[in-house]
Amino acid sequence: MATTTNKKNLRVTELDFDQIKENLKIYLKAQQEFKDYDFDGSGIDILLDSLAYNTHYLGYNANMLANEMFLDTSALRSSAVSHAKTLGYEITSARAPFATINVSLKTDSNTKTMPAGTAFSTTLDGVTYQFVTIADITGTKFGNSVNFDAQKVYEGTYVTTRYTVDTSDLEQRFILRDNRADTSTLTVKVQNSATDTTTTTYTKATDITQLASDSTVYYIQEVENGRHEVYFGDGVVSKKVDDGNIVLLQYVVTNKSEANGAFIFTPPSAIDGVTDITLTTVERATGGAEPESIDSIKLNAPLDYASQGRCVTTGDYEVYVKKLFAQTQAVSVFGGEQGSFNSSTGVTSTPEYGKVFISVKSTTGANLTSSQKTQLVSDLSKFTVASITPVIVDPETTKLRLTSNIIYNSSATTKLNSEIVTAVTDTLTTYNSGTLQTFNGQYRASAVSKLIDESDTSILNNTTTVKLSKDFTPTLGTTTSYNVAFNNGLLHPEDGYLASTGGVLFSTGFKVGTDTTTEFFFDDDGQGNLRRYALIGTTRSYVDNQAGSINYSSGYISINNINITAISNVDGETSTAIRLVITPATNDIVPVRNQLLEIDFTNTTITASVDTATSSGSSYSTSGSGSSTTTTTTTSGGTSSY
Secondary structure: OOOOOOHHHOOOOOOOHHHHHHHHHHHHOOOOOOOOOOOOOOHHHHHHHHHHHHHHHHHHHHHHHHHHOOHHHOOOHHHHHHHHHHOOOOOOOOEOOEEEEEEEEEOOOOEEEEOOOOEEEEEEOOEEEEEEOOOOEEEEEEOOEEEEEEEEEEEOEEEEEEEEOOOOOOOOOEEEOOOOEEEEEEEEEEEOOOOOOOEEEEEEOOOHHHOOOOOOEEEEEEOHHHOEEEEOOOOOOOOOOOOOOEEEEEEEEOOHHHHOOOOOOEOOOOEOOEOOEEEEEEEEEEOOEOOOOHHHHHHHHHHHHHHOOOEOOHHHHHHHHHHHOOOEEEEEEEEHHHOEEEOOOEEEOOOOOOEEEEEEEEOOOOOOOHHHHHHHHHHHOOOEOOOOEEEEEOOEEEEEEEEEEEEEOHHHOOOOHHHHHHHHHHHHHHHHHHHHOOOOOOEOHHHHHHHHHOOOOOEEEEEEEEEEEEEEOOOOOOEEEEEEEOOOOEOOOOOOOOHHHOOOEEEOOEEEOOOOOOOEEEEEOOOOEEEEEEEEOOEEEEEEEEEEEEEOOOOEEEEEEEEEEEEOOEOOEOOOOEEEEEOEOOOOEOOOOOEEEEEOHHHOEEEEEEOHHHHOOOOOOOOOOOOOOEEEEOOOOOOOOO
């Protein structure tokens, strides 16, 4: 008897195991041969398990395969790298920290050479690291020494890998054998043969439209296991390597970011036969970084392709900064038409055409060093329009001082007040690092209030306000003016607002001129004037009612010429900066240009209080029925809290 089934009952859209098995059972209802398909433990039930598992695995694999076919859905690094290759995007390798040093050799010789691979040692956190040169450097005697000034040394081991070209080996590849190789330190040389030691140094190809059949260039790409492969032309587009040529790959294998911050270096026992060596550090080690992440590849590869090898839009500059400076965590780019920069006034809204300003937040948190800025500008110049000058400016951090009063239902939790405060603090910490630590990271009061409420199921509501603070570093003992830009409106409902109590601006203390005893502060009169005063007990004694100006609509503060000679402690610690604290016009804070926002947890106050209405009679109440308790988390330094 022929078996009859109703094919319409077979559903093929589900990938879940249980649903697949259930669909098979529904399908079997249309036949009469097997009756025990719907009984657990039966023979047919085991077969259905096998069929369902097989279908589930096949469906999963097919789904994953489909995902790996596209860059934006790729989960495997190899897939993302492969897609990036088709877009002509070069994956950034691991980066070695580098430091800048001066080396002096006391010698009678007129010239000395510091060879590539010369090693300098340093110790950081109890671990010894090696920093090496990556090129032969010859110096000429000056006075009684040969000096090597402003030399870069890279952390890691200087490696030379040799390959003898065999064109009959179709599978021959020129591989940098360690996935910690820093390709930015790579030198590629081709030696004619084992008997002819003449070498030609090849450069990395950047624009194939400029290449001829004899162009001595190489290409590089990431391959399996995070390693990189060097390859050459075919004799039509760039020069081909021939049988018997010896390919020399010289590069640094690094420990990546581990040695960032190294500063004290010890030279080798001798350099080119000289043992009398003097070494000074110009710039501490920075720049060490992990290889480019999958997420970065997926984001930047299409953007790099869209830029077509040139920087025109701000988006183009952002892509190339991330590509050229591996330690980039966040970058802000704005054209000169949006603002300008100089050393005295910082970034302002005054247009300066013909320039593009770039601000980089590094993964280390430190500002770029002068050599890093110079190198980045030099690298960017290869892609910029000729009439545009890139300028690197440091990020400016505006700190947020939060005051959050939380009401929670003690009947809904067994947690103590302090635990509620901790939960909220953890939430704000995540928000600070995840949302605010980018140049477009806006502080939205409603979003923060919602996050606080969601920190614990017992929280009923919160009232959270914010103040802003910025530091400026005066030049001690020099009469000069200063400017501080909050770039957000300040609270000013009317002229003379809070004039009798100090206005909306406060500062930490400082001393002026020859007066070594009096501690001065700044506030405002509500009329746009900055005032300088000293405290006599708790009374403010004003000595200058026009010490500067304050623009309430823009948040721009200008301090007139003043000779600051000493600075009071800030947050209870010795400081080189004076802090200004203001009350903003709204609780929504929006950064502009090179401005970053950051929650100042040292001066943030979080208060948790039991709601008396919902907590009455609760066995969970920490203070008894119908009462209220408060736990406050805050720290403030100095003589007063602002």
